[in-house]
Amino acid sequence: MVELIENADGFRYVVVEKQIMEQIHDGTLNPGDKLPSLRKLSSRLHVGLATVNQAYLELERKGVVEARPRSGFYVRSTFRKMPEPPCRQHSEPLVPTKATRGELIRTVLKGVGRKDILPFGVATIGQELLPIKALNRMLTTVIRETPLAAAQYESIEGNFELRRQIAMHVIEEGVTASPEEIIITSGCQEALNIALRALTRPGDIVLITVPAYYCFLHLLENLGLRAVEISSCPESGINPDDVRRAVSMNDVKVCIFNPNFNNPDGSLTPDEAKRDIVAALAEKNIPLIEDEVYADIHFGPLRPLSFRTFDRKGLVIQCSSFSKTLAPGYRVGWIMPGRFFNKIFHVKATTNICTATPTQMAVAEYLRAGLYRRHLKQLRAGIEEQMRHMQYLVSRYFPEDTKVTHPLGGAVLWLELDAKVDSVDYFYRALEQGIGVAPGVVFSSQDKFANYIRLNCGHAVSQDLEKGIQVLGKLAGTLAFSAK
Amino acid sequence: MVELIENADGFRYVVVEKQIMEQIHDGTLNPGDKLPSLRKLSSRLHVGLATVNQAYLELERKGVVEARPRSGFYVRSTFRKMPEPPCRQHSEPLVPTKATRGELIRTVLKGVGRKDILPFGVATIGQELLPIKALNRMLTTVIRETPLAAAQYESIEGNFELRRQIAMHVIEEGVTASPEEIIITSGCQEALNIALRALTRPGDIVLITVPAYYCFLHLLENLGLRAVEISSCPESGINPDDVRRAVSMNDVKVCIFNPNFNNPDGSLTPDEAKRDIVAALAEKNIPLIEDEVYADIHFGPLRPLSFRTFDRKGLVIQCSSFSKTLAPGYRVGWIMPGRFFNKIFHVKATTNICTATPTQMAVAEYLRAGLYRRHLKQLRAGIEEQMRHMQYLVSRYFPEDTKVTHPLGGAVLWLELDAKVDSVDYFYRALEQGIGVAPGVVFSSQDKFANYIRLNCGHAVSQDLEKGIQVLGKLAGTLAFSAK
Structure with a gap:
C-alpha cells in the first residue's frame, strides 16, 4: 500500500476512495451499482x-x-471485512453427550418451504440459481420416452446411468469409483441416516466436529447415539490432533465429518489434514462418514479433495446429493459405502426399497447431456456473489463487534454475536417478524454457541431480504443491550 | 344340485357338462374361450x-x-378348485427368534425390475393394469404449471393436497382422518420402517403372524428386533386368542399385522376379530402397526374394515401406499401414526427430510381429478381375473396334491407343495430357468413353510407366463419325486 500512496498523485486518491466509501455507507451507492466513469x-x-x-x-x-x-x-x-469468529477450544472434557435439541430443530425445520418466512434459517438454494427448467424438461422427456420404466421400481442400488454419471463426476475429487460402488439415496440426509444405522447401535459413540450441521445432531438424538464433540475452526477446519485425542479417549464407533465447507462455519479442512485424519482413523479401523453436500460449491478454481481420496481401507463412506446444486424436491442423493456396501445396501432396501424412479432418471439425463459442469460454474459464481452481498449487509446492519465467517465455499454464514445475546431468544423474536435464522445452540449437543446464528446465503438478496438483515442486525443490538 | 338333476331333462346335462370339462382339460377350450352357443x-x-x-x-x-x-x-x-393349505398351528413355543434370511431375501428381491426373470417372485402389478399414462400426464402437468414448487422441498409431512385426498379416501374404511394426522412416506416399506424405528430398540420383541411378508422379516433382522410368530390361517386370518396368548407370554413392544389379504397367504381377518384384537392390545397399551397395502384390492363389493376403524386409543398405526395400485416407482405411501405422531414425524425428518415432491404432486392431482375410484374398480377386476387364471394354471400343471389359496383380495397365491420339496432348492432351480418365485422359508424366521412357495398374480398371463407355470408345476413334481 505504501508504494501506492507514494506514487505520482501523492495522497489525493485516498480522499477519492474515502468519498466512495461514504457514499456506499450512506446508501448513495449500493452493492451492484456502477461507479462513475x-x-x-x-x-x-x-x-x-x-x-x-x-x-x-x-x-x-x-x-x-x-x-x-x-x-x-x-x-x-462486501466492503467492510468483519473479523472471523475465532476458533473456540471448548474447555468441556471429551465426554459423550446425548443431543436433545429435537424440538427446537423441528421448529427451525418448519421454515422449509414456507413462503411467509425469510429464508435465512434453512440452508436452501434460491430457485433462480437452479436449472429447474432444464431439469423439468428432462423429467418430461423421460416420462414421454420411457413412460413405463419411469413408473416402475428402480433396482435397490438405483438407476444405473445415474450411478455411472456420478462415478464420472467424482473423478474430479481424485477418486475413481465404479457405478457398482454407488447406491442412490433419497437425498444426502438419507445417505447419512442409512450409513449411521448400518454402523451403529443405540448408545454408541459418534465423533463429530462442532459447530455441526444440526440434522446430524437431530439424527444422533433420534438413533439414540451419543456424540463426542471436537472443535471445527472457521479458518482451518478439523485438527487431526483433536481427532487422535478423541479416539484415544473414547470408544468411537464412527465419525461424521463435513470437511469441505462445513455447515455452519464454512470451514475447509486442508487436504493435508484430511490425509492425516484418514490415516489416524485407519489405524484404529474407525469408519468415517463424510458429508460432501457442499463440496461442489467451491469459490476457488479447484474442487477440494475429499477424505475418500486418501482412503486405502474402504473405511470412508461418502454421502452427497443434488439438493444444493439441482433440485432439493427431487430427493436424489448418493452414498459410496466403501467396504460396508452390503450392510448399507440392506439398510437401504429395508428403508424404502429404492428411491423414486422419475426423478432419478431426470437427473441422470441432465448429467448425461453434459449440462452439470457448466451449471455448477454459474451456481458457484452466483452463490459467491450472494454471500459477499450478505457479508456486506451484515457489516452494514449488525453491531460492530459482530464476527462473521469468510467461507471459501458453501452457502452459509456463521455469525458470533455479542456474548449476551441468547440465540434461542433471538430465533423466536426473528420468527415473530417473519424471519428465519438458525440459532447457534442447535449446532452442538452441549449448549455451545449460545450467541451464534447461521444465515443462509442461498437466495438472491432482494429488497425484502435486505430489510430482513436490517431487522436482524437491529435485533442483535437490542438483545445485546437489553440483556442483563 | 339335487333339484337340478331332477328337473325335466333328467341327468343328460351332466354328460354335457363333463364333455365341456374334458375339452377344458385337454386344452381344446382354454380360459377366456367362448363356449359354443x-x-x-x-x-x-x-x-x-x-x-x-x-x-x-x-x-x-x-x-x-x-x-x-x-x-x-x-x-x-379356474375350473378345478384345489384345496386351500390348511391352517398349520406350529408346535414351536412362542419364543422370540431373530430373523436371518437377509441374504436369501436379497436374492429374491433382485427380481425387482428384472426383465429377464418371469415376475412370479416379487409382488409387483403389471403395467397394463396401472394408469401410468394418466399419472405421467399428471406429472407433466404439475411440472408445467408449478415448475418451481415441483423442484422444492415439500414439508416434512408431505403435500397437503395429497394428504387431504388420502383422508377422503380412507373414509371408506369407516375411519375419519384429517390431513394433519397423515405423513407422506416413500412407499409403504418406509412407513413400516419409520414406525418400527420410532417404537422399538434393538432386542425388542415384535409380534407378527406367519407366513409374513418377507420384507417385515428383513426389516426386523435389520433393526436387530426379535419376532414372536403366531399363525395366520389362509381361511380366517389372525386368531384373537393367539394374540392374547402371545402378549401374555412375552413382553411384546409392538405388533405388525396385515389383516386385509395378508401377503403371502391372502387371508382376511374378519372385522369382528379385528375389533377383538384391537381391544386385547389396547388393554396392554401395545401399539399395532397395520400394513394396508392390499386392502384396496378386494374382490368383494366392499372394502374390508381396518384395525384403525376400531381404535379408540390412537394405538393403531396404519401404513399403506400407492405402489400396488398406481405406480411403485413413484414411491408414494403414507402413515397415520395415531398418538405417535411426534415420534414418527421426527424419524421421518431424520430419514430423508421429506418424500420427493413431483411424484407426490402427480398422485395428488390424479386423486383430485376423481380418477382413483374408477381405476380401482378396473384394477380389482383385472387382478381377480389374473388370479383365477393362475389358479387354473396351477390346477392344470402342478401335482395333484398341491394346495393353493383362494384369496378374496390381494394379488398373490400361496402354494403348499409336497412335503418333500425344499423351497430354497426350488427357488434356485426356477431362477436358473429364468422364473422368479418366492420360497416359503423367507416368510418366517423359523424355517417354517419349507415346502411352500408364493406366486405373484399381478401380471396378465401371457403365453410366456403360462409356460413358466408349466415349468414350475413340473419342477414341483420332479423335486417331490427326486427328494429322498
Whole structure:
C-alpha cells in the first residue's frame, strides 16, 4: 500500500476512495451499482484520471468494488471485512453427550418451504440459481420416452446411468469409483441416516466436529447415539490432533465429518489434514462418514479433495446429493459405502426399497447431456456473489463487534454475536417478524454457541431480504443491550 | 344340485357338462374361450336347449365358466378348485427368534425390475393394469404449471393436497382422518420402517403372524428386533386368542399385522376379530402397526374394515401406499401414526427430510381429478381375473396334491407343495430357468413353510407366463419325486 500512496498523485486518491466509501455507507451507492466513469469523476472532483484510477484499484483490492471487463467498476457486495469468529477450544472434557435439541430443530425445520418466512434459517438454494427448467424438461422427456420404466421400481442400488454419471463426476475429487460402488439415496440426509444405522447401535459413540450441521445432531438424538464433540475452526477446519485425542479417549464407533465447507462455519479442512485424519482413523479401523453436500460449491478454481481420496481401507463412506446444486424436491442423493456396501445396501432396501424412479432418471439425463459442469460454474459464481452481498449487509446492519465467517465455499454464514445475546431468544423474536435464522445452540449437543446464528446465503438478496438483515442486525443490538 | 338333476331333462346335462370339462382339460377350450352357443351345441349333441343351458349354469356355479351379458358363456380361469393349505398351528413355543434370511431375501428381491426373470417372485402389478399414462400426464402437468414448487422441498409431512385426498379416501374404511394426522412416506416399506424405528430398540420383541411378508422379516433382522410368530390361517386370518396368548407370554413392544389379504397367504381377518384384537392390545397399551397395502384390492363389493376403524386409543398405526395400485416407482405411501405422531414425524425428518415432491404432486392431482375410484374398480377386476387364471394354471400343471389359496383380495397365491420339496432348492432351480418365485422359508424366521412357495398374480398371463407355470408345476413334481 505504501508504494501506492507514494506514487505520482501523492495522497489525493485516498480522499477519492474515502468519498466512495461514504457514499456506499450512506446508501448513495449500493452493492451492484456502477461507479462513475473515471473521466466523469475526474472532471467532477478536479483530480487526475490516474488518481481516480488509483482509488478504484485500491477499492478493488479491498474487495469493495470490482472491475467488470469492458464495463467499468461496480460496488461489490462486501466492503467492510468483519473479523472471523475465532476458533473456540471448548474447555468441556471429551465426554459423550446425548443431543436433545429435537424440538427446537423441528421448529427451525418448519421454515422449509414456507413462503411467509425469510429464508435465512434453512440452508436452501434460491430457485433462480437452479436449472429447474432444464431439469423439468428432462423429467418430461423421460416420462414421454420411457413412460413405463419411469413408473416402475428402480433396482435397490438405483438407476444405473445415474450411478455411472456420478462415478464420472467424482473423478474430479481424485477418486475413481465404479457405478457398482454407488447406491442412490433419497437425498444426502438419507445417505447419512442409512450409513449411521448400518454402523451403529443405540448408545454408541459418534465423533463429530462442532459447530455441526444440526440434522446430524437431530439424527444422533433420534438413533439414540451419543456424540463426542471436537472443535471445527472457521479458518482451518478439523485438527487431526483433536481427532487422535478423541479416539484415544473414547470408544468411537464412527465419525461424521463435513470437511469441505462445513455447515455452519464454512470451514475447509486442508487436504493435508484430511490425509492425516484418514490415516489416524485407519489405524484404529474407525469408519468415517463424510458429508460432501457442499463440496461442489467451491469459490476457488479447484474442487477440494475429499477424505475418500486418501482412503486405502474402504473405511470412508461418502454421502452427497443434488439438493444444493439441482433440485432439493427431487430427493436424489448418493452414498459410496466403501467396504460396508452390503450392510448399507440392506439398510437401504429395508428403508424404502429404492428411491423414486422419475426423478432419478431426470437427473441422470441432465448429467448425461453434459449440462452439470457448466451449471455448477454459474451456481458457484452466483452463490459467491450472494454471500459477499450478505457479508456486506451484515457489516452494514449488525453491531460492530459482530464476527462473521469468510467461507471459501458453501452457502452459509456463521455469525458470533455479542456474548449476551441468547440465540434461542433471538430465533423466536426473528420468527415473530417473519424471519428465519438458525440459532447457534442447535449446532452442538452441549449448549455451545449460545450467541451464534447461521444465515443462509442461498437466495438472491432482494429488497425484502435486505430489510430482513436490517431487522436482524437491529435485533442483535437490542438483545445485546437489553440483556442483563 | 339335487333339484337340478331332477328337473325335466333328467341327468343328460351332466354328460354335457363333463364333455365341456374334458375339452377344458385337454386344452381344446382354454380360459377366456367362448363356449359354443346354446343353439349350436344343442343341435350338435342332439339334446334340448334347456339341457345345454342347465350344463352351462352348473359350470358357472362351479366357477368353471362365466356368463357375460349379451355375449354368452366363457371359460373362467379356474375350473378345478384345489384345496386351500390348511391352517398349520406350529408346535414351536412362542419364543422370540431373530430373523436371518437377509441374504436369501436379497436374492429374491433382485427380481425387482428384472426383465429377464418371469415376475412370479416379487409382488409387483403389471403395467397394463396401472394408469401410468394418466399419472405421467399428471406429472407433466404439475411440472408445467408449478415448475418451481415441483423442484422444492415439500414439508416434512408431505403435500397437503395429497394428504387431504388420502383422508377422503380412507373414509371408506369407516375411519375419519384429517390431513394433519397423515405423513407422506416413500412407499409403504418406509412407513413400516419409520414406525418400527420410532417404537422399538434393538432386542425388542415384535409380534407378527406367519407366513409374513418377507420384507417385515428383513426389516426386523435389520433393526436387530426379535419376532414372536403366531399363525395366520389362509381361511380366517389372525386368531384373537393367539394374540392374547402371545402378549401374555412375552413382553411384546409392538405388533405388525396385515389383516386385509395378508401377503403371502391372502387371508382376511374378519372385522369382528379385528375389533377383538384391537381391544386385547389396547388393554396392554401395545401399539399395532397395520400394513394396508392390499386392502384396496378386494374382490368383494366392499372394502374390508381396518384395525384403525376400531381404535379408540390412537394405538393403531396404519401404513399403506400407492405402489400396488398406481405406480411403485413413484414411491408414494403414507402413515397415520395415531398418538405417535411426534415420534414418527421426527424419524421421518431424520430419514430423508421429506418424500420427493413431483411424484407426490402427480398422485395428488390424479386423486383430485376423481380418477382413483374408477381405476380401482378396473384394477380389482383385472387382478381377480389374473388370479383365477393362475389358479387354473396351477390346477392344470402342478401335482395333484398341491394346495393353493383362494384369496378374496390381494394379488398373490400361496402354494403348499409336497412335503418333500425344499423351497430354497426350488427357488434356485426356477431362477436358473429364468422364473422368479418366492420360497416359503423367507416368510418366517423359523424355517417354517419349507415346502411352500408364493406366486405373484399381478401380471396378465401371457403365453410366456403360462409356460413358466408349466415349468414350475413340473419342477414341483420332479423335486417331490427326486427328494429322498
